[in-house]
Amino acid sequence: MKRVKLTVAYDGTAYHGWQFQPGQPTIEGILNWALEDLLHEDTEVIGASRTDTGVHALGNVCVFDTESRIPGEKFAAALNTRLPEDIRIMHSEECEPDFHPRYDAHDKIYEYRITRAKTMPPTKRLYATHIYYPLDVQKMRQAAAYLVGRHDFAAFCSAGSTVKDTVRTVLAVDVLEENEDIVIRVKGEGFLYNMVRIIAGTLINVGSGRMKPEAVKDAVLGASRELAGPTAPAQGLTLIEINYD
């Protein structure tokens, strides 16, 4: 028995998110199907991050256990021949048998992409959110600074969540400009449900002038959902990488 670690990239457009749901196309469901097809063993993936419907990933991580004699590094190619083109195993390797992709993660990096243009360019529509009004990037950066650190992020957690401890540590929030795009790059030790999309929605409100940068500080201190901005649309979000010690 060995444990294999997979680095998984996907275009989330066609999927109902990561987590298995009967009768729905999900990343986890497709990966388990491909493993069954390859190994004919009773094994399932354990994932690091349960991304939502329409959210993309360049580097989500999962593991599975197997009796197979296939070397760990060969699983990427063997699985990719069985997977649709919008899901790719970017890397595979054998890992420690007690390695856990979620609990052992040191930090995760997400990017939220905003395209500023009068009209949304069609080739970006699946990977960015369109904002046609002006955004003040300096104010967005000022607001972003209030999010960095160990805080109660209750204001940045969707109502549907059942977690009790809403304290999380955000290591960095960078607001970058790439031609007509703004990329909000968030690095954190862990995230609440919809937290990065609410951070994006809040920073968009600051950029447009609907919220003052200081209101983000108040949202962190007030710890109440209505103090933060709306949840930005899923398709702008990409899980870039998960780092381990």
Place this chain on the structure above:
Amino acid sequence: MKRVKLTVAYDGTAYHGWQFQPGQPTIEGILNWALEDLLHEDTEVIGASRTDTGVHALGNVCVFDTESRIPGEKFAAALNTRLPEDIRIMHSEECEPDFHPRYDAHDKIYEYRITRAKTMPPTKRLYATHIYYPLDVQKMRQAAAYLVGRHDFAAFCSAGSTVKDTVRTVLAVDVLEENEDIVIRVKGEGFLYNMVRIIAGTLINVGSGRMKPEAVKDAVLGASRELAGPTAPAQGLTLIEINYD
């Protein structure tokens, strides 16, 4: 009666190219349908560039004539509400009644995008070609220089074409690096059928070492299709803009 000029962007993934074909989804067909729905007039677009199946555009151009009193600049929004999200009118304006989008074009700019990675990132799969082996960018640039100028590009024209005069003027071929991507940017006064895709396929062969840079000079002088490289896949190609005097 007035003539209106449209700047059209599209994700070509779902379409059988620009040109109308009965029973197939095409950009021209959808645009004509949207005009009919808006105007209830007998009018059709005249396009500048008949892009192939799977080829994208940021700025293709077309015109149509109308008796409508809608101001030229209002057509973009009026048509966008009737178009699918993968086709967008980026700009509309009234133009001279004798303006012709193809014959009056001074030059067109295309980009061919190559992604170098061990595994194709799924979010790029519709907009780039995957090359997993190393490419020598300096040699590609050396070869590209032989293409610039007024030459017989018969070696860079697909066999299916019926044009007799295969002399064209290429104004620039730049080989740019953007992180893991190589972008071949071609500016020309006019192009033969599949010419940019054959230029891309040829420069990829030079980059990989299958062809020497000087072989591109020989292909131009020899004017025979088998002297150039293969036709690179459609999805890497985007029509960036068409310039008028």
